[in-house]
Amino acid sequence: MISELRDAFLDVEAMIVTFPLLWQGLLFSARVWILIVPLGILLGLVLGINAASPSWPARIAGLGVIDFFRCFPPLVLLIVVVYALPFLGVRLDPFVSAVLALALTGGAYFGEIFRGAIRSVPRGQWEGAAALGLRRQQVLRLVVLPQALRQVVGPVLGNSLELMKATAICSAVALPDLLRNAQTAQGIVFKPAPLVLAAAIYLAIFLPIVWLVSRYEPKPGRAFEAARRGD
Amino acid sequence: MEQIAHYYFNLELMRQSLPLMLEGLGVTVSISALVIAFGIAAAYGLTIARAVGGRVLAATVVAFIDVFRALPALVVIVVLYFSLPYVDLPISPFWTTVLALSCIMAAYGGEALWTGVAAVPSGQFDAARSLGLRRWPLMRHVVLPQATRLALPMMTNRAIAVTKGTALGSVIAVPELMSQGLSIQSITGSPSLLTLATVLYLGIFAPMVALSRVIERRLEVKA
Numbered sequence: 112m113i114s115e116l117r118d119a120f121l122d123v124e125a126m127i128v129t130f131p132l133l134w135q136g137l138l139f140s141a142r143v144w145i146l147i148v149p150l151g152i153l154l155g156l157v158l159g160i161n162a163a164s165p166s167w168p169a170r171i172a173g174l175g176v177i178d179f180f181r182c183f184p185p186l187v188l189l190i191v192v193v194y195a196l197p198f199l200g201v202r203l204d205p206f207v208s209a210v211l212a213l214a215l216t217g218g219a220y221f222g223e224i225f226r227g228a229i230r231s232v233p234r235g236q237w238e239g240a241a242a243l244g245l246r247r248q249q250v251l252r253l254v255v256l257p258q259a260l261r262q263v264v265g266p267v268l269g270n271s272l273e274l275m276k277a278t279a280i281c282s283a284v285a286l287p288d289l290l291r292n293a294q295t296a297q298g299i300v301f302k303p304a305p306l307v308l309a310a311a312i313y314l315a316i317f318l319p320i321v322w323l324v325s326r327y328e329p330k331p332g333r334a335f336e337a338a339r340r341g342d
Numbered sequence: 343m344e345q346i347a348h349y350y351f352n353l354e355l356m357r358q359s360l361p362l363m364l365e366g367l368g369v370t371v372s373i374s375a376l377v378i379a380f381g382i383a384a385a386y387g388l389t390i391a392r393a394v395g396g397r398v399l400a401a402t403v404v405a406f407i408d409v410f411r412a413l414p415a416l417v418v419i420v421v422l423y424f425s426l427p428y429v430d431l432p433i434s435p436f437w438t439t440v441l442a443l444s445c446i447m448a449a450y451g452g453e454a455l456w457t458g459v460a461a462v463p464s465g466q467f468d469a470a471r472s473l474g475l476r477r478w479p480l481m482r483h484v485v486l487p488q489a490t491r492l493a494l495p496m497m498t499n500r501a502i503a504v505t506k507g508t509a510l511g512s513v514i515a516v517p518e519l520m521s522q523g524l525s526i527q528s529i530t531g532s533p534s535l536l537t538l539a540t541v542l543y544l545g546i547f548a549p550m551v552a553l554s555r556v557i558e559r560r561l562e563v564k565a
Contacts, residue, residue: 119428178555182547183540184506187520191540194524195533198349273503279414283513290417294424303425310413310421317412325408328457334464338471338480339393 118302125304129296133309136292143209143278143288148271150214155221160251162222163229173222180219186280188212193284209281217274224266228259265327272320279313289313352534359526359535366522367542369436373518374505376440381447381504382497386486388452393459393485394477403452410449415507418442423514439511447504454496458489495557502550509543519543 161173180188189212193205203211232255240250282291293309392403410418419442426433433441462485470480512521523539 116428120425178548178551181551182544184509184520184543186509186512187540187543190520190524191536194527195350195536198533199346276412276414279416280510282416282420283510290414290420294420297424303421303428306421306424310417313414313417314409314412317414318408321408321412328453329460331456331460331462332464334467335459335462335485338467339477 120303120307122300122302122304125300125302126308129293129300129305130308132292132296132299133289133305133312136287136289136309137312139286139292140278140281140288143206143213143281144275146210147213147217147274147278150210151217151221151274152267152271154214154218155223155225158218158222159225159229162226173226177219177222177226180215181223183216185213185216185277186283188216189280189284205284205286209278209284209286213274213277216277217270220270220273221267224263224270225259228263229255231262232258265324268320268327269324272317272324275320276317349533350537352532355530355532355534356538359522359538362522362526363519363535363538363542366517366519366539367546369511369516369518370505370508370520370546373436373440373443373508373511373516377443377447377504377508378501380440380444382451382501384444384448385451385455385497388448389455389459389486389489390481392452392456393481406445407449407452410446411453415443415446416510416513418446419510419514435511435514435516438514439508439516443504443507446507447500450500450504451493451497454493454500455486455489457496458491458493459485461492462488495554495561498554498557502547502554505550506547 158173158177161169162177164170164173189209192203192208192212196203196208236254236258237250240254241247245253278288279290281288282294285291289309289312293305296305297303299305388403388407392400395403419439422442423435423438426438466484466488467480470484475484508516508518509520511518512524515521519539519542523535526535527533
């Protein structure tokens with residue numbers, strides 16, 4: 112029983128044979144990651160600044176876009192872009208479609224993070240800067256954003272991780288990412304060993320990021336430790 | 343313009359497939375409800391184990407939480423789906439999806455609750471000890487109620503995210519909303535069903551997103 116399981120899940124030979132295929136998939140995923148994280152952050156910054164704006168048309172537009180894209184599962188958005196847009200005559204390269212769909216979802220969540228951060232800067236900072244004769248653009252760029260951006264490191268890292276993880280949905284529209292190629296490999300060797308290897312690769316990349324994100328989360332203090340030990 | 347209406351808003355086709363789509367919606371809602379119920383229950387289990395258990399148990403809980411925060415949901419679903427037959431566990435795609443998403447909900451919920459535990463003021467622990475509260479009553483009556491309130495916004499966000507993850511079930515042929523829309527689309531060649539699926543998703547999530555805005559505003563007023 113144990114040896115059968117080992118043969119199915121941890122067959123090293125099957126892993127070695129299919130590794131080149133998985134490596135190709137990893138490179139594809141990595142290309143998507145490198146594009147969508149900066150694109151998402153940039154889009155999020157634009158959306159967040161608008162959503163936190165005191166002028167109502169900008170605010171409605173920013174919030175509207177953020178909430179619209181927060182309403183759909185990323186997979187649904189990807190499927191609409193890939194399968195439904197061609198009927199409009201918009202035939203995007205599948206890679207471009209995936210980047211577009213993921214950057215839009217990611218951008219909405221980044222936008223929400225930036226909006227919260229900008230709004231958390233006290234109003235006195237805006238008024239003080241305006242009293243010094245700075246124009247709105249300058250107030251935002253020189254006074255508000257530097258203070259707002261300092262607090263978003265943790266959430267932005269966390270959302271970048273979520274966005275990178277979401278790229279696995281590329282496999283569902285037949286894009287050759289790590290997960291897709293692992294499934295193909297699984298079909299070649301008829302055992303789940305390549306999937307186990309793919310999961311291990313995902314863990315090797317994402318676990319360090321999880322730990323990094325955790326460093327920005329509060330931990331219970333000494334009093335809690337004492338209380339739980341002092342039975 | 344007429345062509346767009348014909349392709350994307352073929353009302354006749356939408357009307358015909360509405361029963362199937364509503365069945366899909368039912369599956370989506372059932373998976374979501376099960377995942378939220380199991381996931382949150384497990385999140386409390388993890389938090390209690392982490393707080394009152396020994397060092398080994400706490401480390402195991404942390405490992406579980408970190409692994410399920412690191413793996414993409416779709417990877418968990420696909421690996422489970424293709425692996426379970428090898429260990430003689432014949433569970434359906436429906437329950438595979440419920441299991442995978444519940445583990446993820448539990449991991450994120452556990453982390454949210456732990457952040458809540460961390461935010462309980464330290465004086466309360468000293469006070470509880472001076473009252474002679476043991477570990478379990480301390481958790482049950484002092485720590486968890488406050489941690490729950492603090493973790494609530496994060497838990498709600500996570501619950502929305504996990505509910506969106508149900509669409510991933512379409513990859514392993516769970517007959518939920520997305521896969522119903524896709525299969526009818528592939529038979530008829532019309533994207534109208536994708537439009538309908540999109541509208542139905544909007545029907546589920548728009549109220550949730552709106553609700554999260556309301557909660558946010560309430561908390562803001564108090565602060």
